[in-house]
Amino acid sequence: MNFSDYIQKIDRRYIFIILAIAVILPLLFPLGLPTFTTPPVLSLYKHIDEAAGTDDRAVFMDFAQSPSTLPELYPMDLAILRHCFLRDIKVLTISYYPQGAAIMQMAISEVKEDFPDVKQDVDYCNFGFRNFALRVPITLGMGDNIAEAVETNAAGRRLENLPIMEKLKNYDNIQVCMEISGAAPGIIYINYARARYGVDVAIGVTAVSAADNYPYLQTGQLVGLLGGLKGAAEYEELVETFANNDIPYSEKKAQNLSWRNQQYELSKVPYKFKQARIGMDAQAVAHVLIIIFIIIGNIGYFIEKRQDKNKYVK
Amino acid sequence: MKRTIPLLIVMILGMMFVVHTFVPHKISQDFYNWYQTWLKVMVSFAVILGVGSLLMVHTNKIKRKAPAWGYSWLTILALVGTSAAGFIWGIEDGTPYMWIFENVNAPLGATMFSLLAFYMASAAYKAFRARSMEATLLLIAAIIVMLGRVSIGNAITEWIPDITQWILNVPNLAAKRAIKLGVGLGMTATSLKIILGIERTYLGGGKQ
Amino acid sequence: MMETIGIWVAAFLTLSMFSFLYKDNPFYKFAEHLFVGASMGYFIPYTFFNVFIPYAYNPLFLRHNYWLIIPFVIGLGYWFRFSNNLGWLSRYPIAFSMGIVGMGVPMSIHAQILVQMRTMMLPLTNINLILIFIGTVSILLYFFFSKAHEGLYGKFTSVGIWFMMVGFGASFGYTVMARLSLLIGRLQFLLGDWLGLIK
Numbered sequence: 001m002n003f004s005d006y007i008q009k010i011d012r013r014y015i016f017i018i019l020a021i022a023v024i025l026p027l028l029f030p031l032g033l034p035t036f037t038t039p040p041v042l043s044l045y046k047h048i049d050e051a052a053g054t055d056d057r058a059v060f061m062d063f064a065q066s067p068s069t070l071p072e073l074y075p076m077d078l079a080i081l082r083h084c085f086l087r088d089i090k091v092l093t094i095s096y097y098p099q100g101a102a103i104m105q106m107a108i109s110e111v112k113e114d115f116p117d118v119k120q121d122v123d124y125c126n127f128g129f130r131n132f133a134l135r136v137p138i139t140l141g142m143g144d145n146i147a148e149a150v151e152t153n154a155a156g157r158r159l160e161n162l163p164i165m166e167k168l169k170n171y172d173n174i175q176v177c178m179e180i181s182g183a184a185p186g187i188i189y190i191n192y193a194r195a196r197y198g199v200d201v202a203i204g205v206t207a208v209s210a211a212d213n214y215p216y217l218q219t220g221q222l223v224g225l226l227g228g229l230k231g232a233a234e235y236e237e238l239v240e241t242f243a244n245n246d247i248p249y250s251e252k253k254a255q256n257l258s259w260r261n262q263q264y265e266l267s268k269v270p271y272k273f274k275q276a277r278i279g280m281d282a283q284a285v286a287h288v289l290i291i292i293f294i295i296i297g298n299i300g301y302f303i304e305k306r307q308d309k310n311k312y313v314k
Numbered sequence: 315m316k317r318t319i320p321l322l323i324v325m326i327l328g329m330m331f332v333v334h335t336f337v338p339h340k341i342s343q344d345f346y347n348w349y350q351t352w353l354k355v356m357v358s359f360a361v362i363l364g365v366g367s368l369l370m371v372h373t374n375k376i377k378r379k380a381p382a383w384g385y386s387w388l389t390i391l392a393l394v395g396t397s398a399a400g401f402i403w404g405i406e407d408g409t410p411y412m413w414i415f416e417n418v419n420a421p422l423g424a425t426m427f428s429l430l431a432f433y434m435a436s437a438a439y440k441a442f443r444a445r446s447m448e449a450t451l452l453l454i455a456a457i458i459v460m461l462g463r464v465s466i467g468n469a470i471t472e473w474i475p476d477i478t479q480w481i482l483n484v485p486n487l488a489a490k491r492a493i494k495l496g497v498g499l500g501m502t503a504t505s506l507k508i509i510l511g512i513e514r515t516y517l518g519g520g521k522q
Numbered sequence: 523m524m525e526t527i528g529i530w531v532a533a534f535l536t537l538s539m540f541s542f543l544y545k546d547n548p549f550y551k552f553a554e555h556l557f558v559g560a561s562m563g564y565f566i567p568y569t570f571f572n573v574f575i576p577y578a579y580n581p582l583f584l585r586h587n588y589w590l591i592i593p594f595v596i597g598l599g600y601w602f603r604f605s606n607n608l609g610w611l612s613r614y615p616i617a618f619s620m621g622i623v624g625m626g627v628p629m630s631i632h633a634q635i636l637v638q639m640r641t642m643m644l645p646l647t648n649i650n651l652i653l654i655f656i657g658t659v660s661i662l663l664y665f666f667f668s669k670a671h672e673g674l675y676g677k678f679t680s681v682g683i684w685f686m687m688v689g690f691g692a693s694f695g696y697t698v699m700a701r702l703s704l705l706i707g708r709l710q711f712l713l714g715d716w717l718g719l720i721k
Binding site for chain 3: 013016028069070071074098101102128129133136137140156194207208210211212215227228230279282283286287290
Binding site: 316336349425 | 551573599600654
């Protein structure tokens, strides 16, 4: 068996083992590679942060998720909720997927553990699960009156009686509609809420669909985009360096990597607040491994092609 | 009665919604509020579509004693057990219902899809070949994006993240925009076909 | 206590799923069937408490809004979906919910077509905007099959293929990233939450 045959016929389970090792080692022994931020994430952070301390602006979060996207999207959920709770930004949450509703509940209670002063129905309101068929009617209805369109929160209490809803009437009071989604992210909000009421829309997506949404960023139909674990890691770091130290967002500071690293060192973040960032070391090593796989595979292919050509010439 | 009236309902409501989009009159708004209220009541019963279909598949497997039919009992048991937990103890935080989600559903769902990473690595090794100019372009763009999205790319040279951002903002954007224009036209055509009763597969039910 | 049991259960199920990488086996089948059943099981209580109670039961039975009996009865039609003789009753609520596609026509024309085209036709003030314009137009022409792709026209449409390939390459790079992230998430759970090896 020559080299190219050997490359082609290697048992795929060896490849599986190599990949597993490439992911496990950086998780156990972090390389501490720095996270750099990209414009769509900075723009989203800035946009959300502008609602800090106001009681007539809220971030609306739609959890269009299922467990299959948990490792990528859950860190986003946590990072955005932490940002809002740290900077006193009102949050409204909803899910049109039953499992998304469970993830939403999980995320809120996990973040809330660190914020005993944050009160349900005062600082945030969980609307709970709604059937998918109601997505368009509720999205449109919220443009006129949020309380009438949604009616009750997850616990069944009518929205018009809740303190948080006193100054939150319709999309005029929504800072951004943020859909964190593993499916067709943002389409409903772009097509209906943005087109009809002009509300700002942003999305958090699995990396699979991140590249597909760049046209919406250029048109301004999206004000920000978090793509996959990398997007979550970037947002996590912005929360750590700015919101955690109660510093308002500043573009100059955001681009100053040494200042950010210094802030990051000072905050001494526990593991649970840097889930996405820890994963990024493993992500980097695994990407390099996949590239090596592609290169080796192609070397074998070209050797084989040359051998075939030589045979033909002889 | 069985097919014509539902098609008429879609047609009339569809047309009214087209008008509603452009006419912000009170009558139009009242129509929308009425629709919303009625729809909310109706969809409360739609849960049967998913549950019924799953139950039918698995009870049939059990009846026919199809291969691995014993596992169908497990599916039915899990469905009944999870629902029962929700009805008995509620669906709030800290209930058995949420415990099942966090420790059964979430790990199973996440792991099932993580298996794809292994098959993708294997495919990268065995199938992704630069067989033509187009395939080579695809692979080069993919490799740059893979490097440019992680810190190693930045460590090699600061150009890699910049080139990645350019690929996403320019050639990728042009490609995705053209595809989106096609999809947008397709969506519009499909919606019109539904309103006009040409597309009717969503009604199901064979020839009845 | 329950938390520890939960972590062990989750770890067992995670490893059962991973066992498929070796070959199909009873542990994987067990995990797979459990997943399907439990996922659907979530639908019922959530729909009951978050949709049926606030939208159907409360308005009708507590606030005595008797007009809602009509959609209530139509909605019951869903339950006949699997009946051979009365299956047609389910078409009424389905048809009612499909009516809103009428709104999708103008809305999606605006958001998906007009806004995209308007941005594409902004003054072409820099090289990137020119490239985006050329790329989009050449791809659209590539999918225009009423004219043979020959000569200059054919060369121009092949530029469209290059743009598409770069776009697909970017998507592919991101897809690799997505799949690996899912794996990282699970291994993070096994090594961190279960074995306590990640600090």
